[in-house]
Amino acid sequence: MAPVDRLQPKFVxxxxxxxxxxxxxxxxxxxxxxxxCCCGCGHEVVTPLNPAKWSIAERDGRVSLTPSVGNWSFPCRSHYIVSDNRILWASSMSPEAIAAVRRRDIQDAVRLAPPRPSWVRRLLAGALVAWTSTVAAITRPWRK
Incomplete structure (x- = not known):
């Protein structure tokens, strides 16, 4: 398979x-x-679209994907930018630089993840529901 210099968007x-x-x-x-992969190696590249990963911008039938695509887990280790359907080849990165990007990706995912209650909050919320239900059951006969 030959390298490609453009990606045509297809919305599906x-x-x-x-x-x-x-x-x-x-x-x-x-x-x-x-x-x-744009290098022609044939590997499928999946880019999740969310604030912690990639975003896509559309303009006049052209798309841009940000940030760059670094296929560091592939043998080709290709690195490129998709800008207005065109492939702009980026420089290769050292293993240290790749590790730094991966650490930043993890930090972004944690920072941008929706807040979730901790196990303590869930436990306390469950205890509160159980307590309220128990009190309601006990006091029910005395209510008018």
Whole structure:
């Protein structure tokens, strides 16, 4: 497979089983974009669309994907930017730089994740519900 210098966006509900080279499949329904690696290695690249990962911008039928796509887990280790459907090749990164990016990605995911109650809050909330239900059951006969 030959390298590609452009990705044509195709908006779909579901990503097809057979992904074509040179096509950026975008599923708004599942907040993801998928394409074959632009270097031509044939690996499928999945980019989750959310504040902690990637975002996509559309303008006049062209798309841009930010931040860059770093395929560091692939043998090709390709690194590129998708800007107005064009592939702009970025410099390769050292293992230390890749590790720093991965650490930052984890920090962003934690920082941008919706707040969830801790196990203590859930336990206390459950205890409060149980206590309220018990008190209501005990005091019910004395209410008029």
């Amino acid at each position: 509900d579901y990503i097809p089983d057979d992904v074509e080279a040179g096509v950026l499949y975008v599923s708004r329904r599942f907040s993801t974009a998928t394409h074959l």
